[in-house]
Amino acid sequence: MTAGSTKKKPSTSRDALKLRARTRNKKPAFKRAESWKYDRFSLSWRRPRGLDNKIRRKIKGWPPGASVGYKGPKIARGLHPSGFREVIVYNVADLSKVDPNTQAVRIAHRVGRRNRASIIAEAKKLNIKILNVKVSSETKKKEAEEEEAAGETTEKIEETTIKEVEKAETSKGEEQVEEKTPKKEKKPKKSKPKKRRKKMKKEEKSND
DSSP: OOSSOOOOOOOHHHHHHHHHHHHHHHSOOOOOTTTTTOTTSOSSOOOOOOTTOTTTTTOTTSOOOOOGGGOOOTTTTTBOTTSOEEEEEOSGGGGGGOOTTTEEEEEOTTOOHHHHHHHHHHHHHHTOOBTTHHHHHHHHHHHHHHHHHHHHHHHHHHHHHHHHHHHHHHHHHHHHHHHHSOOOOOOOOOOOOOHHHHHHHHHHHHHO
């Protein structure tokens, strides 16, 4: 290596994550007691409590149980997979205590929408990583969808009102035209003589 070329060393958090991964690979897969025997048992670990349980008693030939001896390295404890240490934040004032080089922020679930937005804006200014920023983006998407739906409903209402107004105007125009054009008076029909009367008259003439 030349004197001028400087190789960047990995940070302590990266080393700790690698060490944690190495130790995790060496750990056995802790299985629930007799999960291989019964289908109704899941493989996920459950602490054995029976008096005669072989895993609890650590009898030779039975699978190992979870214990303190399998704990991970002390340097990597509490580290997020990104390599930062988590700090829960409730308001903008809590961001001043955060170190952006080693710590990352998680916004508490009880924080409101307005307060969350101000925390995100301040964290961007201070160049602090937010671990649960995806949650806020999802909520924003939902809000945008709700606003779009509300806009569509208002547009539909406006269209219906415009149509109603147009119908009312056309009906008024037709009424005005009808009022202007005078209706022709129907002449009363002349009552035609009945056939009987005619017959009677003919009979009288014949008799005479």
